[in-house]
Amino acid sequence: MKTAPRAQDVADLAQVSQSAVSRTFTPGASVSEEMRRKVLAAAQRLGYRPNALARSLITRQSRIVALVMSYLENQFYPLVIEKLSQKLQKQGYHVLMFIANIDEGADGVLADILQYQVDGIVLASAMLSPTLAKSCLDIGVPVVQFNRISDLAGLARYATGSVTSDNAAGGRMAAELLVARGYRRIAFLAGLEDSSTSMERERGFNQALAELGTRVACRDTGNYSFAGAQDAVRRLFDRADRPDAVFVANDHMAIAAMDVLRLELGLRIPEDVGVIGFDDVPQAAWGAYQLTTLCQRVEPMVDAAVTLLRERMSGQASARDIVVPCVLVERKTVRPAP
Template identity: 50%
Template sequence: MSNTKVTSAEVASLAGVSQSAVSRVFTPGASASAKTAKKVREAALTLGYRPNNIARAMVSGKSRIIGLVVAYLDNQFYPDALEKLSASLQDRGYHVLIFMANTETDNLDKVLDEILDYQVDGIVAASVALSSELLARCRSAGVPVVLFNRSQDVDTLSAVTSDNRSGGRKVAKFFAAAGHNRIGYIAGWQGASTQRDREQGFREGLAESGLALHAREVGNFHMDSAREATLNMFAGPGAPDAVFVANDHMAFAVMDTLRFELGLSVPGDVSVVGYDDVPTAAWLAYDLTTVRQPANQMVAMTVETLLDQIDNTEATPRRVAIDGPLIVRGSARIPEGWTK
């Protein structure tokens, strides 16, 4: 078998079209008729031709690659949302490279170096906050960044989240309407904007209802920490009769701890509400009342924002917070007359 690479000129000759037509067929977003595309692809298959994307990137200055940075995938919200994000970008002709990071600066430095080495056209950072130094490096490289499900107080940075503050407020109003007055909160990682905004909205909603937070612990968005937080919160007298948990991932651990370690009934003794509405929340084992993150809308806005900034370097940064509904199930006492 010959090791000689098949050229686009050979494909064009076999298909009976111009070489530029072959290029259009294999260039995402370029225009080619269905008839031409069929002939070109059949000829390419026959000859074993594969387009040289690296060479095209060198000529065009565009790699058609998006770097997707994520800190952790334990929370079910992220695998589902990132799958949607990847599919949407691929539909627009982009390839997605996923990079795992954590919140340590040294690790993020290394990950960012690797991402920029791939000559990516843009970066989506999910559950990761970037320092001003890292953002400056992206700007100097001409690579736009959009935060997904995280925001930062940087005017030049685009971010797409659910309306976390509004969601927290909805939970507080729900508890108040159900007659709860000893209300606890189990926080996520305190460096996350999602945690900050959910708690702020929750406290505001309680205050508007004439209530104050009765107890608070930190679960850091991890199940083991959420279990410890629950044991601490319910260790003494005057334990909460309702708990808002900063995400569903922790809420499952909270419910298991309350029911199977402390012998409490949910919602008979304690109402529990989470945030995200991951698929497991609807399982009968949990039947979790929770605030739904509108993942489809968040993904669509993230892709639109990123591609706009790739196409237009003068595009105005966007800060988008999309409202999500409270999904009422069976893990919390339902207020009399409450309509979903």
């Protein structure tokens, strides 16, 4: 069998040191353009490929980031996976994805994650428990929560940072728009009862309604699922004084709600009932829906998450929470302005 070329073989052919070869294939390492050209030319001639596993044993860095998610049904998260993976890869990291049970959160896959000696963990749509936070702190693996904030205290709080949209402000904007457009019996369709995103959106929504002299007419929970949202809308509108508008905790559920309102109940949107979602997934702009929604800006959120993770991995930053403004995108599911 043919022996695979080694870094020393490349160094000999290029007439450079082995450390120069190592720096050339290490993202972000300092190496002159002339040196890089010579090393890459020699590597191509020999068919050399760096051994990432061997390098990790030497550097004690795997350059792997674990991405933990609980579900992918929500169309927002495939966008996050794409953008986050692309940005980390450009910086020399690779994403290893884990799917956690929604009831267990990330704790259920912690043992699997730590087998890979990951340099950092990003939790998206997965809950972070104090136990997991403390375990990561003890072994020096930084954690960044994406679109989630956990209620942590003590040492566990120092293990993690977070990046979220300004969910409370988004809830306020939804309330202000619905009241301004003449809706009066306004419902709220929550996600998960223990989800920080849903709770913050509902909190801002309720505060704005109170300031405008009204309150939520009724509420239900869709558990961030399509079928759960459909059932919740059926319950919300199975009453004599049914709502004339509904603010939904995300677009995935809002689309499910619109299907029930139009196809099952025969209601017109936005004339009979207004609908506002949250996320601005691509499907929200489809012609069949044209959903008015609060846009979570994926690019700035991903940029902030990667920056925070890199800072934490290099020991340059303590735990902090980054809040990215969201933007109201008005389409055709609320009445037009007078």
